[in-house]
Amino acid sequence: MRAHEAGTLHADGYGAAPGWLPYPSDVMELLPQLWPRSVGRQDLAEGGELTVAGLPVSHLAREFGTAAYVVDEADFRARARAFADDFTAPFERLGGAEVFYAGKAFLCSAVARWVMDEGLGLDTCSGGELAVAKRVGFPAERIALHGNNKSVAEIRQALEYGVGRIVVDSLDEIERVAAIARELGVVAPVMVRVTVGVEAHTHEFIATAHEDQKFGFSLQTGQARGAIDRILAHGSALNLLGLHSHIGSQIFDIAGFEIAARRLIGLHAQVAEAYGLHLPELDLGGGYGIAYTSEHTPMTPADLGAAMAALIEREFAPLAAKGVTVPRISIEPGRAIVGPSTFTLYEVGTVKSVEVGHGNVRTYVSVDGGMSDNVRTALYGADYSCTLASRTSHAAPRLVRVVGRHCESGDIVVMDEYLPADVSPGDLIAVPGTGAYCRSLASQYNHTPRPPVVAVRDGRARVIVRRETIDDILALDVDDLDSAEQ
Incomplete structure (x- = not known):
């Protein structure tokens, strides 16, 4: 994960974008090769929100919650x-x-x-x-x-x-x-x-x-x-x-x-x-x-x-x-x-810019998921992309790291990506290419219920794998006191 044995501050190019990630001319642009074919954006006059099969992602977030896997x-x-x-x-x-x-x-x-x-x-x-x-x-x-x-x-x-x-x-x-x-x-x-x-x-x-x-x-x-x-x-x-x-x-x-x-x-x-x-x-x-x-x-x-x-x-x-x-x-x-057919929808919880010395700043965008729903970044050092999904923005691009909510410093969803500099708590962001080996490798780390899988087609959405609940997790937990009483 671009580490250095003496610490990340000593690594070459710390805080800089990787060579394959160019500074975007339009930070809101969607690269077609990354997304399911029905994904697009509303007109700017309507807010520029991400849509899939005609459905705005805010509709999916309200109905199914976040984090959620969305498959076209x-x-x-x-x-x-x-x-x-x-x-x-x-x-x-x-x-x-x-x-x-x-x-x-x-x-x-x-x-x-x-x-x-x-x-x-x-x-x-x-x-x-x-x-x-x-x-x-x-x-x-x-x-x-x-x-x-x-x-x-x-x-x-x-x-x-x-x-x-x-x-x-x-x-x-x-x-x-x-x-x-x-x-x-x-x-x-x-x-x-x-x-x-x-x-x-x-x-x-x-x-x-x-x-x-x-x-x-x-x-x-x-x-x-x-x-x-x-x-x-x-x-x-x-x-x-x-x-x-x-x-x-x-x-x-x-x-x-x-x-x-x-x-x-x-x-x-x-x-x-x-x-x-x-x-x-x-x-x-x-x-x-x-x-x-x-x-x-x-x-x-x-x-x-x-x-x-x-x-x-x-x-x-x-x-x-x-x-x-x-x-x-x-x-x-x-x-x-299945990989390109799916993206994961998250809500931003916090945005934190950290001064790390030598004039370097790292901006962490924390979302309501993480390595429990996508462990590939931590497991393989996998790279992902993402976009601001709930609205458009005219703010300048800022290099960020999208991280999860788990108690691990390696809980990273997207190592490096440009998002608008005004990304804020409550925004929705979408990470494409998450159909393969994300839900399959998902865990209940920190007792976090696994997200649902929502299928969309022709303007309609339905759950094909429901969201886990805390009750699901507790149902597997055999309490010794309860057993003794029985």
Whole structure:
């Protein structure tokens, strides 16, 4: 977090904006790449308030309170359709492609229905996420179960529901899945997660295909071939569908995928030659990046699809003479669908300018949320943008730091952003790009109830995840005195 071992006052450029954040010519301007497509501003004559699907944010604040996650349903659906259509179209002549929505990014019953309606698969990684899918009747064959330590109960739940694939992650898990499949009298469809040894250009905690981490079977050391041998040794209990790789998250180009795909396809060809097996599936993962700030320029689904299809065709071309055909390709866009579809609405509580020496001043804008509803800044040093949402302003831009209400100095929502210098208590500010991994990672830190998720569409708003209450928190608190009295 731009820290210095002798203290922040000694850090280079302390108090200055980061290089990627230019001084704005219009501090009220909305950058389209950061916001859901229905977000705009009222005319200045009407106050210049932020609107979403035609609704002023002050209306949402009055009806649902703040902090609140606001998701544009039409925007979410459009992004899902873009991956389902624009991404997969280039693969039609190669055998087809399938897109899996990342349940871990954000999942609730309404979102599961949207994903189902738009024809995507659903990637789950826990019994809880699978329970949401079952609740809405999500087609089992379009569900994947991930995870590096799936429990017996979760594997049984998946096999009983008939999920389309279980991505196995260890030799212990292969044995576990095979035993449960025999117990239930079913054939378990499995894929092998392969660690291909690619260092994705992203934060170390979300880079998942280098050797020293918990996921998958190493290609370099031969673990992946060993896992395939183990699966085939179980005969009819396990059906090996194919290979899976995932190199990380928040990725903006396909360079890493080129290397990963080449190595994964090499193993796919080895399996065909050694065992005479033409595996029908190949999952290249995903984790495509989104624009959190003006420095980010993500690829479109159409551009990604065209580039990935060309890559697959090129890598498989030399194998055609050996009878190795292109399998059905799967990808997992990760945050790219829900992330940009959502913003978080906060109310400003205090504004404090702190003299920090050497002529430097830091302005802290405190809001009624923080690391309990968005821990990514504290966890990953993630950068976000924000805007004054409840009105317009003609004040000069001021560099501020938006912070939360929690008892942590690291409770930061937006590290650096320009807001109008007259931002004041009672103003609403909105932080875009909060649809992924914000509500999913939310906590009750300081006994703070988690915010609601409000879906908007065609001028109407509804709660799809209600706000927690203090009563919800206390309901989990088993008081020893109460227990003794009972």
